[in-house]
Amino acid sequence: MNQGILVWGAGAIGGTIGAYLVRAGHDVTFVDIDRQHVEAIRDPSRGLKITGPVDQFTVRAPAFLPEEVEGKWSCIFLAVKAHHTADACEALLPHLAADGYVLSLQNGLCEKVIAEKVGTVRTVGAFVNFGADWIEPGEIHYGNRGAVVVGEIDGANTLRVRALHEKLKVFEPDAILTDEIFSYLWGKLAYGSLLFAQAVGQLGIADCLDRPELLPLWRDMAGEVLRVASAEGVRPRGFNGFDPAAFVPGASEAAARESVAAMVAFNRPNAKTHSGVWRDLAVRKRRTEVDMQIKPVADTGRRHGIACTKLEALVRTINEIEDGKRALSDHNLNELLNA
Structure with missing residues (x-):
């Protein structure tokens, strides 16, 4: 089982947070449905480039299309558009370890959809309000910092949510750990x-x-x-x-x-x-x-x-x-x- 982080959806949100974690030395693997984006990220001569006024840097990390992924992860960051949540959960479920969890980095109440697919105990909630845009394959524009909050959906103060909070602070130092994520x-x-x-x-x-x-x-x-x-x-x-x-x-x-x-x-x-x-x-x-x-x-x-x-x-x-x-x-x- 892979002890790193699988980022499912490497667009504006997942790509930006994932890039910061890669730069900090975390083991991150990206998954995305855009073939050109995946090829750019895993190309040693290109990689994933973060641009904009907040920060500018490039990282290189493993990246795959959903059908190419092999193995299981204990930690999956889900960062697809809300209307793709159910399908993404079906695709990632074979790669989620029995004791693993999915962190929703999405807008809306996607945690409820995720919980229906992977189980309530394997679902963690988050809220993000930073500004980022997917520009082209391999490039994401990070426009502004904003609120980042993480919490268990039942409000519990668990070891895993505290660990997630520390990971998210790599990206946003002012990230908040809450018992009221909803x-x-x-x-x-x-x-x-x-x-x-x-x-x-x-x-x-x-x-x-x-x-x-x-x-x-x-x-x-x-x-x-x-x-x-x-x-x-x-x-x-x-x-x-x-x-x-x-x-x-x-x-x-x-x-x-x-x-x-x-x-x-x-x-x-x-x-x-x-x-x-x-x-x-x-x-x-x-x-x-x-x-x-x-x-x-x-x-x-x-x-x-x-x-x-x-x-x-x-x-x-x-x-x-x-x-x-x-x-x-x-x-x-x-x-x-x-x-």
């Missing part, structure tokens, strides 16, 4: 709803959030997520300027405006100007994670009798863009405002 994940869903909204237009994150006329939209959209979280018995945690308390029912407009200003201040200097969702739509021309992140929140809200009008409109808008029925335009945000 509080952070729901917080990211609320903040993420704003990033999905940014993706339907052309303005970057900071400029989009900074549109004063859209403050009611931000309040409504994040508020719907937070109401659903409350119904699920979760109290979301904030990060990087996002304060959930400023968007819950009864919160003042001034509180929301202050939190939005803090989010703008966090995002304004970042080299990563647009969300990954926007890149999926505008650059890579592929489907987003909206049906695995935002739609489930609206569906859950419906089961609790909570109206999620804005979230449902957001899902429809993004689906129409994905299907080529709607163009990317800042006017889409005005439609969401009035939905």
Whole structure:
């Protein structure tokens, strides 16, 4: 059994974290479905290159397509898009040791999907908010640091989660070990709803959030997520300027405006100007994670009798863009405002 780390999904998130671990001397093996990306990483003359204002370096490590992988690992970092989680778990399961675990480095509530596939005791949760983009085979742009949190899904303080915390601190020295990982994940869903909204237009994150006329939209959209979280018995945690308390029912407009200003201040200097969702739509021309992140929140809200009008409109808008029925335009945000 391999005692190193198998990074399943070597894109923006898995590639960046994995590269830092390789540079620090950890035994890391990458897996990705993009043949050209895999070939670049394992090519001794190329390797995996991290670029951008945060850091610049190149590492070389073993890399494989899923069908090429052999052996078992006790530690697997899963960093694929949310809608690929179930298929990725099926593919990696033969390579997960009986006493091993999968760490989810994804957006949404993928831990629940992973647990269904590999078992609850073999699933560990994480939350990340740093900015990175896959640029081309063998190159990832690391645009800005952001919150990184890890925790057992049952809140236990185990030896393995403490070891994972130390590994993640190699990448982000301020990484947090928590006993409330779902509080952070729901917080990211609320903040993420704003990033999905940014993706339907052309303005970057900071400029989009900074549109004063859209403050009611931000309040409504994040508020719907937070109401659903409350119904699920979760109290979301904030990060990087996002304060959930400023968007819950009864919160003042001034509180929301202050939190939005803090989010703008966090995002304004970042080299990563647009969300990954926007890149999926505008650059890579592929489907987003909206049906695995935002739609489930609206569906859950419906089961609790909570109206999620804005979230449902957001899902429809993004689906129409994905299907080529709607163009990317800042006017889409005005439609969401009035939905």
